[in-house]
Amino acid sequence: MSLEDLIKAEALSLGFVLCGFNRADTPPHYEAYLDWIEAGHYADMDYMARPNAVEARYDPAKLLPGCRTVISLATPYPVPANTQKPQQNQGSIAAYALLPDYHQVLKAAAELLAQKIAQLTDQPLKHLVCVDTAPVLEKDYAQQAGLGWIARNSCLTSQTYGSWLFLCELLVDLPLMPDQPLTNSDCADCHRCQMACPTKAILPNRSIDARRCLSYLSIEHRGPIPVAFRPLLGQRIFGCDTCQTICPSNQKPQNTTPLFVISERLDPHPDLLQSFLLTEADFKSRYAHTPILRVKYQGFRRNIAIALGNARLEAARPALSDCAANEPDAVVREAAQWALSQY
Numbered sequence: 001m002s003l004e005d006l007i008k009a010e011a012l013s014l015g016f017v018l019c020g021f022n023r024a025d026t027p028p029h030y031e032a033y034l035d036w037i038e039a040g041h042y043a044d045m046d047y048m049a050r051p052n053a054v055e056a057r058y059d060p061a062k063l064l065p066g067c068r069t070v071i072s073l074a075t076p077y078p079v080p081a082n083t084q085k086p087q088q089n090q091g092s093i094a095a096y097a098l099l100p101d102y103h104q105v106l107k108a109a110a111e112l113l114a115q116k117i118a119q120l121t122d123q124p125l126k127h128l129v130c131v132d133t134a135p136v137l138e139k140d141y142a143q144q145a146g147l148g149w150i151a152r153n154s155c156l157t158s159q160t161y162g163s164w165l166f167l168c169e170l171l172v173d174l175p176l177m178p179d180q181p182l183t184n185s186d187c188a189d190c191h192r193c194q195m196a197c198p199t200k201a202i203l204p205n206r207s208i209d210a211r212r213c214l215s216y217l218s219i220e221h222r223g224p225i226p227v228a229f230r231p232l233l234g235q236r237i238f239g240c241d242t243c244q245t246i247c248p249s250n251q252k253p254q255n256t257t258p259l260f261v262i263s264e265r266l267d268p269h270p271d272l273l274q275s276f277l278l279t280e281a282d283f284k285s286r287y288a289h290t291p292i293l294r295v296k297y298q299g300f301r302r303n304i305a306i307a308l309g310n311a312r313l314e315a316a317r318p319a320l321s322d323c324a325a326n327e328p329d330a331v332v333r334e335a336a337q338w339a340l341s342q343y
């Protein structure tokens, strides 16, 4: 067995289902990334456009001096049946966020893989694990390493596992034989995700205009959500899965989610009014160790207020009125006022 095959076998035993190698060269969509920045499609995620981030995406050795190989890793996460829709009193949370925080879970597994590689080579290994934590064009490397293709909805999509995947990169100073990209996978003439996207955020070059994306607006965006997008949020309170749920590549049953236990998954459709009434301590406790904490308590309440306005839930009127009059946070207060105006 070659060293590459041994490393892949170790990756599988640690809970990754896909593993591939690339030389630590500039990824092929680097120019497209620069165009995306130039066009302002990163919205106010300024960290995407910082000079050191732009440099590191050009050259992974800026992140790990001496980097020779980018190891791309992927593992699937469990997704609720897509027939489930929220009732009028329920919100929707994106599937990935209902689980223990993938940053920590994947980082721990990739660190173990680095240890295994050092044992296999009997040499110290300089390495860096990146799980959305460093400026790496991760989908580009994953596509080049044959894990899948960058689909029209911008997700890395595997023939076997669809796009419900977490990605992770292990940068190493070890030269490894690169894998080949897939040649027979593509979206062909399908445009279902583009047609289903409520805000038409999917651009022709398979990137996303974050300024229009409900996932970005409900998670990353601080401050008021632009009024034009509020009705389009519907009852989403954290993230948006629409362009993945609709994808034919995601219609197969999921056979394996080795790093995530379905029984630990939180309710994808929590009660809106109960969620709105959570104290900050309750919010932090209920969503401890999940990606939902990223939106912070005020952002969560902002989103729920908008969802309540879209659901026009009569039982929530008193709580919204109280919030509209007395809430100290101006963004949440204004969201509640907007919600009441929708009744």
Ligand code: SF4
Residues within 6 Å of the ligand: 153, 196, 197, 198, 199, 200, 201, 202, 208, 212, 213, 214, 215, 216, 240, 241, 242, 243, 244
């Ligand atoms: S996540 Fe939602 S809003 Fe964003 S591109 Fe996909 S369907 Fe559109």
Ligand code: SF4
Residues within 6 Å of the ligand: 151, 152, 153, 154, 186, 187, 190, 191, 192, 193, 194, 243, 246, 247, 248, 249
């Ligand atoms: S819905 Fe169709 S076009 Fe969109 S990502 Fe899936 S296969 Fe590609």
